[in-house]
Amino acid sequence: MKRVCARWPALARHAGLALGLVAGLAIVGPLVCPAPDTIRDPSSTALLAPGSQRFFLLLADGSTVAAETMAPVATGWEIRRQGEVQVVSDTDVQGVESRRFWLGTDALGRDVLARLVWGARVSLALGLLALVISTLLGTLVGLAAGWAGGALDTILMRLADAVLAVPMLVLVLLLTALLRPSLGVLAVVIGSSSWMGVARLMRAQVQTLKQRDFVLGLRAIGASRTRILLRHVLPNAMTPLGQDAALRLGDLILIESSLSFLGFGVPPPTASWGSMLADGQATLGSGWWLVVFPGCLLAGTVLATALLAEGLQEKLRHFR
Structure with a gap:
């Protein structure tokens, strides 16, 4: 068991390196790759095999x-x-x-490698934006509920329970169907639908910290509530949010890809991994690369975030 646990930090480093490579691909790749929607003589360039x-x-x-x-x-x-x-x-x-x-073309003659690179930018940018929004919302709600307690705590947690009662993908599908899809709208919709776990985690941390001796001492010397919350409680409560953020990043990227696969993601011709999977399923027999390459990249990214989260959890256990 100890030998297995000792491997997690190394796996976390490898996962972090893999995520860094994907992020570098998303940032630098579009500068050297052609536009993902370039179509030239599709009758002669459609469904070309890799290489x-x-x-x-x-x-x-x-x-x-x-x-x-x-x-x-x-x-x-x-x-x-x-x-x-x-x-x-x-x-x-x-x-x-x-x-x-190098990775073939799709049914319209578009370069699969270029679309993967540009799709990485869309998926990562949307996932990170949604992560920031959900973390901010969850932190604010958790701080307020955990510190105030009483009726405010009950109301906010019942609100979180009500949102959690609806499956996240169903809630996001409902909201995107009512709004015009765009990168900003999708980030707000996904982020505002995934703050509940952060709020519960932050609330539990605040409820524990506000009973600690250093907080009671600050109250005794007359420190303001704002100073205690922002300078002492919040920094100490943020520690477990790193692992949670790494884990949720993979979930948010997967949700964005699911929306794009179902046709509720970023509008075409913008490339995304989910829309590439949706386009490739119609020609799976004659163009396996249209599904395999984006599917492997998506699965690898989500797996890397999960391994990174596990590694961070092992690090936290080591320091406790």
Whole structure:
């Protein structure tokens, strides 16, 4: 048992590194990746397998032709397109470029790698925003309920119980159906639907801390209630919220992906992991990569947050 517990800090470090890599991908990736909604000659670029390469001829009329192979000839360019050999006059060609699709393309010819990178930015940004909102709401409610006690405590906790009685995904679906989906609206809706656990945790911490000797001593010397709460109770009560935040981040990312999968997430053509899974299920037989890659990235991110939370819990037990 001790040997198993000793492995958790190492797992937490690996999980933190994995989350850092995903965050770095979300921040730096869009700077070097093309736009996720770029569509060029979809009849020749749709459902390309991972590692496929295409050559693109930019024509004078503004259109783009994708070719499997390309070679210069005396009159222009000889290309193989959809199994047929064609010759394009040099006077019609404004530019030539090649591109490799490392993770393949979807049914519209969009780069899966680019959509994964841009989708990571959407999923992580929305998850972090919702986490901040739920933490702030839960902290305020928990502080008020735990410190005041009495009727205010009863009212706030009954409110939390009422919200908890409704499944979170159902509540979020109801709210998003009434509002126009956007990144900000989704963050507010998800965050305002997931503050109850934070409030209960903060309330329990405050109720314990306000009976401690240092708080009673501050009251005895006439310290103001605001000073006691903000400078002494709140910092000590925040310790277990780190583990809770790491665990809830994975849940919030999973909820965002569920909403996008059901069509209630960020509007298209904005890329998100959930919408990629929804788009890929229609072509699962001929395009397995459309489901496997976003599914593995989503599952790995959620698993990393869970391992990080477990590692933080073991650290807290070690210091107690």
